[in-house]
Amino acid sequence: MIRRLVLIALICISIPCAAMAEGAKFGIVLPLSGPYAAMAQDMKNGAMLATEQVNEAGGVLGGQAELIVKDSQLKADIALRRVKEMVEEENLTVIGGNLSGAISLVINEYACKNNLLYMSYCYNSLPVGKEFCGKGFTSAVIPYQNPDALATYAFKNLGKTWMSLSADYRGFHDMMASWMYNSDQLGGEFKGNIYHPLGTRDFSTYIPRILAESPDILVLNNYGADQIAAIKQFSQLGLTKKMKIVISKTHLHIAKECGKAYDNNIYGGATYYWNMNAAGEENKKFVEAFTAKYGAPPSGDAEAAYVGTKAVWQAIAKTGAADNVDALIDALTSMTIQTPKGSEQFRACDHARQQSILVLRGRGDQSKDWDVFEVVQEVPSEETLQSCENNKNNLPYGKVPIPTK
Template identity: 35%
Template sequence: MTTDDFGNAGFSRRRALATGAAGLALAASSFRINILKAQEGPIRIGFPCPLTGPYGAEAQNQVMAAQLAVQEFNDAGGLNGRKAELLPRDDKLNPGEAATRTLELIENDKVNFIVGSLSASVQLAINNITKERKVIFNSISQSDAINEASDFSRYTFHEAMNPHMTAGAVGRYAFSKLGKKVVYLLADYAYGYEMARGFQRAGKDLGAETLAEIKHPLGTTDFSTLLPRIQAMRPDILCIINFGRDQQISVKQATDFGLKRNTKIIVPVMLYTARVAGGAQAFDGVVGGTSYYWGLEDKVASAKKFNDAFRKMHRGAIPTDYGAMGYGGVRTLLEAAKMAGTTDTEKVVDAMEALKYDYYKGPQYYRKCDHQSVQSVFILQSKSKDMKTPEDVFDIVHTEEPSESVLRSCAELGHKA
C-alpha cells in the first residue's frame, strides 16, 4: 500500500492529479453545455415599468407595443430558431422597487437584455444595476442624466428622446410663434427640472423671459391655489411640465380657470392618454412635443405598418407615444441580435452602435458617444373639432428632423473624444 504526501494510505499523488484533471474536464464540459443551452434557449427581455400608479396607462401601452415587437421577431423565425419572450415587472414608479425587480430579472430570470422604465429617476436606478452587471439596458423614458458620462456605460442605450431635445424643439417653435413671457409650472422632480432647463436654454437665443418657476409635488390633484398667481403675472405662455394624470388635471384646471383667454398653454410632452382622459375642450389649442403620434401613418410608411400591426394584435387599439418607444426599444435589441448572429452582449452592443433603422417613425440611429437615439421630434396641437375619428385628437404642426445639432455635445456630457 502506498502513502500520499498527506499521509493518506492507498491514494497516490498520481491518482490525485488524474482525478483532479478529470474533475476539471467534467466541470469545463458542464460549463460549455450551460453556455450552449443559454444560447439555444429563449431570448429573455426584462421589462420593468410602472404598471400601477399615475403612469399606469402609459406603461400598459408600452407593454402592449413591446409584445408586438416580440411577436414579429418570433413570427419571422427568431434568431436561428431561438424565440424571444417578454418579462414585464411592475416597478411601481419607485427607484428602489425598480432596482430590486431588475436585479431579480438578471439573477433569477437570467434575462439577456433589459428594456423599460417611465421615470427619469427610475431609469437611473435600473441603469446602475445593469451597467454593473454588463447587461444591455435600452431606456424608453426621458432623461438627460442617463446620457451623461457619470451615468452612462457601454451597455446603456436611450431609445427615448431626452428633455433637452424635447423641450428644445417645443421651445423653438413656441417662443418664435406664441410669445416670449413664460411661467413654468413644473413637477418637483428630475423630469420637471430637466425639461425646464431645456426650455430656458432654447429660449435664451429667442429672447424668452422666465417670469416664474412654480413647482408642485408629483400626484397633485388641486392646482387652484397656484392659478391666480400665474394669471396675475400675465404670461404669454404657461408651460406646464408634468406627466400622466398630473398633466391631465393641471391642464383641465387651467382651462376651467380661464387662463387660455390671454395665455397659450404648452407642454413638453403631449400625451395621447392624458388628452383622451382630459377631454377635447380642456386640451383644445394646447401645444406640445412627442416622439410619436399615430397620425404619422398618413405620411410615414413605417408608422402605418406599425399601427396596423398594433391594431391587429390589440383589437383595434392604437399605440401611444410611449408605447411606440416600447416597441422601438425592444425591436432594436432583437434586430441587433440578428445582425450579430448571437445574444453575446459585446457583439450586440457593437451591432446596436451600427444600427440605422426606421421601424415606426422615420429614420433613427444611436449616437456613438452616448447611445442616444437621434430622431425626429413632432410638435402637436390638440383639437376639439374637425376630428375624423375619436382618436384624431392632434394636428402635427411642425416636425424637427433628426439632427445631432439639437443634442448636447459629447464633450458637454463629459465623454472623451
C-alpha cells in the same frame, strides 16, 4: 417492430433539436401601477407587439423571443429589486423598460456595475455626462430635446413672457433647464416657476399666482394623471383662453382623456404621432397591427418601446448570442433600424436615438376619434440633439441654474 424503431429514432433525433432551440430573454420593468399606469401599459403593448412580430418571423437564436415584464410601481427601490430578481432568476444580460428618467438612472448604474445591456424606453439623461457608462441606450430622447424644439417654436410664434408649472422630479428639472437656456437665447422673459408634488390632483390653488403674472405662455413640465388634471381644471377655469399652454411632453391618451379641454390653445411635444404627416409604409403597418391588437392607435411611449424592443431582438439575432454585451452594443450602434418614423440609428458616441421631435397642437372639439392632434412642426434630430462632446460634458443645459422651491 420496425415502426417502433423508427419512432425511437425520431424521438432521439428530436431531443437534440429541442436542446438547440435556445431562444432569448429580455426583461423589462414598467410602472404598471401608479400615476403613469396608462402610459406604462401602452409601452408594454408596444414591446409585446414587437416581440410577437419577431416570433411570427421565426424567433431568435433558433427559438422564441421571450419578454419578461415586471411592475416597478414608479418606485426606484422596487424597480431595482425587480431587475435584480430577473437577472438572478432568469440569468438575463439584457434589461430595459422604465417610464421615469430618475429610475432609469438607478437601473443604468446597476447595469454599468454588472455588465448588462440596458435599453430604456423613456426620456432620460443616460447619454449625458457622468451618467453615460456605455451600457445604456434610450429609444426615446434626452429630456432637453422636447423643450428645445418647443421653445424655438413658442418664442417665435406664441409670445415672449412665460412661466412654468413643474412636477418636482428629475426629468422635469432637466426640461426646465432646457427652457431656461432657450429663453435666454431666444429673448424670452421668465416670470417664475411653481413646483408641484408628483400625484397632484388639485391645481386650482396655483391659478391665482399664474393669473397675477399673466404670461403669454404657461409651460407644463409634468405627465400622466397630473397633466390630465391640470389641463381639465385650467380649461374649466378659463385659463386656456387667457394664455397659450405648452407641454414639454404630452401623450395621445392624455389628449383623448381631456377631450375638448385639450383645445387649439394647447401645444405639446412628442417624439411620435400615429397620424404624423411624414410617416410611410412602415408606420402604416405598425399602426394597423397595434390598433387591431389593442383597440387604439399607438402613442409615442408605445412606439419607443416597440422600437427599443425590436432593436434588442435584432441585435441578438445579428450577434448570434444574448450574453455577449459588448457584441450587442457594437451591433446596436452599427446597424440601421427601420422604425415607424423611417430609417434611424443609435449614435455610437452616446447611444442616443437620432430621431425628430414633433410640435403638436390640440384639436379640442374638432377631434375625431383618436385624431386628437395637429402636427404643427417636425424638428429633425440635428436641431435638438447636442453634439457628442456637449453631451459628454453635460453642456449647455447642465450649467443652467433652475428655480429653487
